[in-house]
Amino acid sequence: MSNSRFYKFLISFLVMAVIYVTPSFAQSQTAMNMKAFSDYKKADKDLNVVYQKILKSYSNKLLFIKNFKNAQRIWIQLRDAELASKYPERGTYGSVAPMCESIYLETLTRDRIKFLNVWINGITEGDVCLGSVRQKS
Numbered sequence: 001m002s003n004s005r006f007y008k009f010l011i012s013f014l015v016m017a018v019i020y021v022t023p024s025f026a027q028s029q030t031a032m033n034m035k036a037f038s039d040y041k042k043a044d045k046d047l048n049v050v051y052q053k054i055l056k057s058y059s060n061k062l063l064f065i066k067n068f069k070n071a072q073r074i075w076i077q078l079r080d081a082e083l084a085s086k087y088p089e090r091g092t093y094g095s096v097a098p099m100c101e102s103i104y105l106e107t108l109t110r111d112r113i114k115f116l117n118v119w120i121n122g123i124t125e126g127d128v129c130l131g132s133v134r135q136k137s
Helices: 003-021 029-057 062-086 097-121
Strands: none
Touching: 029 062, 029 097, 062 097
16 A cells, blocks of 8 residues: 555544544434423522522421412513513414524523522622521531
């Protein structure tokens, strides 16, 4: 085999090897929609874990629990209204709409988790506006 043919063979072999071992990033829209929905559902489960932790941690604060449950119900209504205002004309945003809606819901849910975590983590000493939030130990 001549050097020229050998190098052509080697280059072809390397190109094929790189193509073979490099993961493909092309996905169908359906797969991306499903992934986004799955990510949202994971965030929703995470939110429910935080919610249950707060209910358990503050179980002896009956008025707080009543108000907290009400606030969470209202937040769900707000979340749904936010989604409806961002995508008011369902069915007109194309095949990416389910993905975009799921991404938006996940974002809103992750923001809510951060907000609620203050009741789990507490607030540092010196904050005079603790309200129902416990002080960090």
